[in-house]
Amino acid sequence: MATGAMNPVKALSDATPRPYWLDDPSRPEALPALVGDEYCDLLVVGGGYTGLWTALNAKERDPARDVVLIEGQESGWAASGRNGGFCAASLTHGWANGRARWPAELTALEELGHRNLDGLEAALARHGIDCDFERTGEIDVATAPHQVHELKEAAEEADSLGVRDHVFLDRDAVRAEVDSPTFLAGLWNRRGVAMLHPARLAWGLKRACLALGVRIYEHTPGTELSSRSAGVAVRTPYGRVFARHAALGTNAFPSLVRRLRPYIAPVYDYALMTEPLTPEQLAAVGWQRRQGLSDSANHFHYFRLTADRRILWGGYDIVYRYGGGVRAEYDHHPATYRRLAGHFFRCFPQLEGVRFSHTWGGAIDTCSRFSAFFGTAHRGRVAYAMGFTGLGVGATRFGADVMLDLLSGKRTERTELEMVRSKPLPFPPEPVRSVGIGITQWAMTRADANGGRRNLWLKAMDRAGLGFDS
Structure with missing residues (x-):
């Protein structure tokens, strides 16, 4: 949760329930x-x-x-x-x-x-x-000790395979780019993401x-x-x-x-957008090179700055609805918004008092590979x-x-x-699909809590070439 007495949910009280990007006066007529x-x-x-x-x-x-x-x-x-x-x-x-x-x-x-x-x-x-369009790159950040080792290995393997522009950042280096007390290391893909x-x-x-x-x-x-x-x-x-x-x-x-x-399998992903940060608030975070970021957990967050100095904060929950329907009523999930707000202020406690202007979600076309x-x-x-x-x-x-x-x-x-x-x-068809997805999500949560160790279910999924992600 956030530092001090602030309740993160209060930061959601004035948020507009529609996508920030579509709430734009330049939107063309149908x-x-x-x-x-x-x-x-x-x-x-x-x-x-x-x-x-x-x-x-x-x-x-x-x-x-x-x-x-x-x-x-x-x-x-x-x-x-x-x-x-x-x-x-x-x-x-x-x-x-x-x-x-x-x-x-x-x-x-x-x-x-x-x-x-x-x-x-x-x-x-x-x-x-x-x-x-900004060719800023993206930093994958480690927020748990086992992820530091994984990022180091990824950097070494990328180098051996000739994958260009991947730079490992230790704790001090990643926090010099974007300052969060939760960041332990990072892997910066410098040119491969805009x-x-x-x-x-x-x-x-x-x-x-x-x-x-x-x-x-x-x-x-x-x-x-x-x-x-x-x-x-x-x-x-x-x-x-x-x-x-x-x-x-x-x-x-x-x-x-x-x-x-x-x-x-259509899955639902959700996001929050903050109000514009003041110059002082932005300075408290750093982020001068404006990279995109995501953490390295199975249930991961992605976050970035907009052109008008807002922070988009999304991910973590992957919500599948029985039967795989795509419906407008699924586009909002207050429980996820509440969870995301708490995670945001844990990542950036120096931004206590910032409010969210927009909340939204939508379907992603997930496949097993x-x-x-x-x-x-x-x-x-x-x-x-x-x-x-x-x-x-x-x-x-x-x-x-x-x-x-x-x-x-x-x-x-x-x-x-x-x-x-x-x-x-x-x-597989329902109800096997929903049961399998539910077990996989539980196993991914357990892996995040247990140093990244994948249980027998996840290992079997790996061997079968099956996966579930967003």
């Missing part, structure tokens, strides 16, 4: 819904990052391609407008996960990931997208797509996908879209390809990219290129990857 039938070369389903990058990259590859995008609500309203704004080069949810799953490809995957992040930064400049305003990225991609001639229809959910002799058709509430090809970017929402649904998977359906006419598991801000651009490669039918360096050609293990 576009009209589709009424009647449409015809196009490529239909993109979903107006988040995956869909928007697919539409944009398709037009950049071939300006003559006729592209339509449909979105069930408004572009960027879901995970793409609610996330923490950590834009990572990693395509594999960190190089350690990539090493465990695709060791022979790790060098190629790291190189492709850095090229993707560089390409993303170049695209922002090319299309004039102002989303507060911070940005997630909603403005989505809105900027939407504007860029429109400028290139993409026709976007909002408040237009796709309800049914079927094959036609010359392509596919997607039914919407007031019409249909006929296309030669379709790309699906629906992620946490039920896929139009039903056989893919067992591969995704922690990183995206890809493929085609309907005889190669439909492509999908899904399962980004909280690492989609940068990786969705790569996923968009994979889908376009797959739809082209041509072999590329991306489509030849084992990561692209393989699938994760699906989650």
Whole structure:
């Protein structure tokens, strides 16, 4: 809990229950819904990052391609407008996960990931997208003694594998960067992560797509996908879209390809945003280089500074709802807000008195291998990219290129990857899914409390290649 007599929950009393990023006067007006039938070369389903990058990259590859995008609500309203704004080069949810799953490809995957992040930064400049992009890097911090050893080992292994720009920070060095009495060490990925305003990225991609001639229809959910002799058709509430090809970017929402649904377990993640810090408050923390941070526990926090000197503080709880539903009433979880507020002031006791301005949550498309998977359906006419598991801000651009490669039918360096050609293990049906997730969460909590030691359940999950994370 916080120092002194302050009750952390009081800092939540004036918080607005909606995503800070979407509470922005620059939010664009919604576009009209589709009424009647449409015809196009490529239909993109979903107006988040995956869909928007697919539409944009398709037009950049071939300006003559006729592209339509449909979105069930408004572009960027879901995970793409609610996330923490950590834009990572990693395509594999960190190089350690990539090493465990695709060791022979790790060098190629790291190189492709850095090229993707560089390409993303170049695209922002090319299309004039102002989303507060800062190449600050990210520090993984140790808050328990066993995590110090793990970070040292990670730094040494990253160096031996040629993973660039990872620097180990001891207690004094990490606290010189960001001062918290809970920090014991850190591992700074100096160039592989950028911070940005997630909603403005989505809105900027939407504007860029429109400028290139993409026709976007909002408040237009796709309800049914079927094959036609010359392509596919997607039914919407007031019409249909006929296309030669379709790309699906629906992620946490039920896929139009039903056989893919067992591969995704929607989990809910929650975040708090503080009011703007005064110069004195910010000086008490340091943070002059504005890195993103996350701690190294199984139940971890992620936190960062915004352009207007607020602190976003999120993570820790991973909430799965029986049946895997995605519903608006799940977007808020006061018990988690209360827990996060207490953790915030334990991390930064020098900020006692700071209040929170916004609270929110939303669904993440978790899969069992922690990183995206890809493929085609309907005889190669439909492509999908899904399962980004909280690492989609940068990786969705790569996923968009994979889908376009797959739809082209041509072999590329991306489509030849084992990561692209393989699938994760699906989650079991209910009630086994909920029971398994509950046991896994209990085991992860126990590991955090017991020096990181993984019990037999977690070791069995590791051997099976199954995981659960956000």
